[in-house]
Each structure stands twice: as C-alpha cells, then as structure tokens.
Amino acid sequence: MFDKYNIRRINLIYTYNKGNSRGLTSRLRNRLFASAAVSVALLAAFPQEAAADSEILDLRSGRHPGWTRLVIDLSEMAPYDYEFAIDPDRLIITLPDATWPDGRVNEILRSLGRGSIQSAEWQPPDALRPARLVIFLRGPAKLHRVFRLRPDGNKPHRLVFDLETIAAAEFKRQTLIEPQTSPQIAAGPLPQNGIKAGTPPDLPADQPAETKQKPVMPESPPAPLPGGDKEPAIVNREPVRRSRAEPKISTDFSGMLEAEGRFYPAGSTEPGPSKWTGSVAAEPRLDIFWDDGDSIFSLELFARADSADSHRSHVDVREMKWVGVFDRLSLKLGVDKVFWGVTESVHLVDIINQDDAIEDIDQEDKLGQPMAAISLDTDVGLFTGYFLPYFREREFAGRKGRPRGPLLVDRSQTQYQSGDNNWHADWALRWSHALGPVDVGLGFFSGVARDPVLSPGVSDQGQPVLIPRYNLIDQASVDIQMTFGGLLVKGEALHQWNDFDDFYATAVGFEYTFFNIGSRSSDLGVLMEYLYDDRGAAALSPFESDLFAGFRWTANDVGSTTLLAGAIFDLDTSAKFINIEASRRLGDDWMISLDARLLIGFPAGDPFAPFADDDFLQLKITRHF
Numbered sequence: 001m002f003d004k005y006n007i008r009r010i011n012l013i014y015t016y017n018k019g020n021s022r023g024l025t026s027r028l029r030n031r032l033f034a035s036a037a038v039s040v041a042l043l044a045a046f047p048q049e050a051a052a053d054s055e056i057l058d059l060r061s062g063r064h065p066g067w068t069r070l071v072i073d074l075s076e077m078a079p080y081d082y083e084f085a086i087d088p089d090r091l092i093i094t095l096p097d098a099t100w101p102d103g104r105v106n107e108i109l110r111s112l113g114r115g116s117i118q119s120a121e122w123q124p125p126d127a128l129r130p131a132r133l134v135i136f137l138r139g140p141a142k143l144h145r146v147f148r149l150r151p152d153g154n155k156p157h158r159l160v161f162d163l164e165t166i167a168a169a170e171f172k173r174q175t176l177i178e179p180q181t182s183p184q185i186a187a188g189p190l191p192q193n194g195i196k197a198g199t200p201p202d203l204p205a206d207q208p209a210e211t212k213q214k215p216v217m218p219e220s221p222p223a224p225l226p227g228g229d230k231e232p233a234i235v236n237r238e239p240v241r242r243s244r245a246e247p248k249i250s251t252d253f254s255g256m257l258e259a260e261g262r263f264y265p266a267g268s269t270e271p272g273p274s275k276w277t278g279s280v281a282a283e284p285r286l287d288i289f290w291d292d293g294d295s296i297f298s299l300e301l302f303a304r305a306d307s308a309d310s311h312r313s314h315v316d317v318r319e320m321k322w323v324g325v326f327d328r329l330s331l332k333l334g335v336d337k338v339f340w341g342v343t344e345s346v347h348l349v350d351i352i353n354q355d356d357a358i359e360d361i362d363q364e365d366k367l368g369q370p371m372a373a374i375s376l377d378t379d380v381g382l383f384t385g386y387f388l389p390y391f392r393e394r395e396f397a398g399r400k401g402r403p404r405g406p407l408l409v410d411r412s413q414t415q416y417q418s419g420d421n422n423w424h425a426d427w428a429l430r431w432s433h434a435l436g437p438v439d440v441g442l443g444f445f446s447g448v449a450r451d452p453v454l455s456p457g458v459s460d461q462g463q464p465v466l467i468p469r470y471n472l473i474d475q476a477s478v479d480i481q482m483t484f485g486g487l488l489v490k491g492e493a494l495h496q497w498n499d500f501d502d503f504y505a506t507a508v509g510f511e512y513t514f515f516n517i518g519s520r521s522s523d524l525g526v527l528m529e530y531l532y533d534d535r536g537a538a539a540l541s542p543f544e545s546d547l548f549a550g551f552r553w554t555a556n557d558v559g560s561t562t563l564l565a566g567a568i569f570d571l572d573t574s575a576k577f578i579n580i581e582a583s584r585r586l587g588d589d590w591m592i593s594l595d596a597r598l599l600i601g602f603p604a605g606d607p608f609a610p611f612a613d614d615d616f617l618q619l620k621i622t623r624h625f
Contacts, residue, residue, distance in 0.1 A: 090134055090137055261619045265615055295322070296323045302316045345509075349443055391447070
C-alpha cells in the first residue's frame, strides 16, 4: 500500500526530473502523476493510523561507586538516540516520539543533580528538531552501560544509562579508543561542531548490554521515524517475545591484546638489563547482567609476558566482583579497582589499590583489591564504606628488568608492622557530593600503607639488597574540583600519621581548555599544578616542592589523535621528570601509542636518582575487541 513516504519519494523524483525534462517522455510524467493521484486517493479512503506517542512517566538518577545511573520511565518503548557534546559537557538523548505531560517536569529535573549529572533540561520538539533530554555533566564521562527494560510487575518500560566519570589522566586511554563509527559512546570532543555522536545497541528490552569497547550492531535495518523520510541512526524495534522460563540474563565479552616494545637510550650501569625489551599482554573482560541490570558480575583478567624481566611477566585479577543495586543502596563483593582524586600529575589521595609498578611508573596501573563495599546515596552526598581483608605487596623489577636501581628489592624478606602480615583488616570511608559547580570528596583510610619503606639488607646469597617494610597508617584526605566552563580548578590534600611519621602533602592546580582552535577545530588544554610535602628532603616521595606544567591536545580527527605532554620541575634542584603520551586510532579496533619517560638532572639522594639512566621510549599497538 502507498503511504506518505511513497508519495514524498514520487514527488522528489518528479521535482528532480522536471529540471531535466528532455530526458523524460510525457508518458513517464503522466505515469508519475497517476501514481501520485492513486496514492492520495488510497490515503483518503484508508487513513493511516498515527503513531502512538510514548509518555515520559518519570525520570530519576542514583549514585553508585563507579557510576551514576539515569533511568527514564516510559509508557511505551519509543525510538531513541544519543550523543555526547562538549563545551559544556553534556549527554543529549533524542526521543522523537516522546511527550512529557507531567506538570512536575521542572521539579523532577531539579532532583537529578547528583553524581556525574550536574543538571538536566527537557526540550520539547519544534520545527528544527525532535524532543530531547539534555543531561549536563560535571566533566568528561562515558556510558558504561546502556540498556532498556520491558515492563515487570508494576514497573513500566525503562531506558537505563549508566554514566562513568573518567579521571583526566585516564580520559585518553579509556574513552578516545572508541571508534566514532561504531555503536558506542566515548566522552570527549569531535570534529563537527564539537559533537560526538553514537548509536545505542538495539537489543531485546530485558537484555542490558555493556557498551564499553565491543560494538553491538543492529540485526536489521531500522524502521523510518514517523513524520519524516529519513532514518535515524538506530530505532529500537519491538521487544522480542521471551518465554517465562527463559532466564533474563545477558553477557558481554570484550578486551584487548597488546604488543609493546621499549627502548632505553642509555646503557644500564648494572649487569643484565638491555636497551631493548618486548612484551605482549592481554586483558579480557566478561560482564553478566540479571535482575533488570541491578545485579552485575564482572571479571577482568590481565596477563603480560616480558622478554627480559621474569618479574614483569605476571597475571593479575583486576576485577572479579558482584554488584547489587537496591534503590539508593548498593553492595559490592569481590576484587575491584577504586579511584580517588582529581589531579593530573600525582594521585595523592588514591590509596585503596596497590600500584602495579612493573607495568609503568605513572601510577595509572593498579592491582585488583579484595574488598566488600556498601554505598548509600542520600540528598547530602554519597557515603561508601570499604572493608579490605587482604593486602597486596608491590612488585619490583628483577635483575634483568628496567627501570631499577643498583640494589634489587628482596620480597622474600618483606616485613610488616602488623603481626597479621597480608591479612590485616584495612578499612576506609568516603563521602562525595556535588555543591553547584564544586565536586568534593572526603576520605579516611586505616590499614597497611601501600608505599613500602625500603631498608638496606643482605640476601640469602650474601648480596646487598633492599628489604621492603609496610607500616600501619591512618590517612585523612580531601579532593576538590571546581568547574567554570573551560576552567577546572583542582586540589588534593592529605594528612598521614603512624608510629614513625606525621606529615601533610598537597597538590593544587588548574586545567583550562581552549576549544575549536585552528582550522580543524582541535582543542588545547593547559595544565599547571604545585606539589608539596612538608617532610622536605626526608620525604619518600620525590615531589616535596615541585611544579607541574603541561598541555593536552585533542585533534578531533577521525583517528582520535591525542597528545599529552608535561614535566615536573623540582624547585630546589634542576631535576625534571618529563612525560609524553601520544596516541591515534587505526581503523575501528586498533590503536597505536608512543610514550616517553625522561628523567633529567636528578641529584644524588633524590628518590629518582637510582633511575637516572632509565629513560625510555615505549611503543604500543593494541587490538580492542
């Protein structure tokens, strides 16, 4: 049967050929007019049923450790699409068939400001665009999960968006690897008008799906939207009918494979290490969802095989956890990674997980931490308590590994202040809240220090070595980030004390982003931070009075090219630690990155002095799946 779309196409054909009438016979034109007339007559005799609108019944948000959940209740499942935009950061959810008749719209929108969400705005349809829900974010974020749910009991149709805020240092690595042409969301800028578009996975309504790295393509072409002849990026089809006996469980498998090469320009002063090393790594991830997405099991493994250093060849469980969501309460059991902090150059207050120091020296790689956590979202903030029953020691480079000092660290002689050794019961508390443009977090930790004290000793073979000792500490901390358009003002501070030491440390600074510069509309962020430790030269950290300056450049091209470069300058000496990270995507699944770690002018006695000859360049080729 002809419909309004057929008539529109006929008119378009006629309009086009009208200007090229020499190639059209009058007979063909008459046929076109006749077809149009028949279509009009049929439509008059059999009027088309208008597409039923879906009403927005409610809108709510909730904070959980690691993500913020946005839920849209609908009377009927409607077509939808979504994209990220910048300046300001926002998530735009397009609902072309949705209306919102509730008179409490403004009241509901005002209640959404929690977690990653700063505010929200409902934009009814007009002549230029369909209805949209605009979610203004507190900073760069990605969609950790997007799924839709069929009615269940007294619950209506629901669209669920789980937003994950990304630390600035992890932004490039965890979000810009996403292909722009695949149905995924990646935070950050994009070439055209600063918009990053994405398409949602089209799945049965009771099957949530992780939209992290693995593309989920539609199974069939989408249907046209009512009221237009253009197709949207993705339109959600009718829910697939499922047997009551069929479990409402869905799974997602993703991960990466990596080949890495390192070059050390300076020869090592110690026998064994070489200038060239190579390694391969894998990081598979499995996510299982049930109970309408309120129960989640995640397993993420990591393994590396290194050609030179047997200590760097290791396997780790990064995550193996169950998360249960019960309205404003959430529980977590298992192994997980937790990040605290806001600054770029150092992560002072980040204390839950142990550094994976043999992976890199930038403090970005962490070992999985066994834990039980409970979190409660209230109107005055998110409260989380952690119980950490097992402590994980830090690994160090072996005899053939780099970077390392002249003395090896002998883990077989590791000492603990606590008589429970690894099984000391650590615990932590954290409160975080958003107060207008200010995001603030307060933390307290009591347990085994993650940083060991290294003391001279002798190995079983009579060789001089360093022996690690882990003391018990208490630490109170605060982290603050204030957002004013393109300006981010950041700060972290801690007070740590134990039986041997009592000190303060701070890191404060800013990041300002210039948007749409140059002919290709790239973005340039300027960063500066001051680092202070009141122990001075006696500090275990090398950053007792230092200045960090750097920049972050995003090309906004098809390959998601980025460059992050910065240097930490010791204000008391001429020492400089330079860090450069550049990356570019190759196709939909591959990424190449080049990093440089340079240590210049460190005097004797500085914590970095033993590694002064261990500058290196690092090339990585990564395949995401």
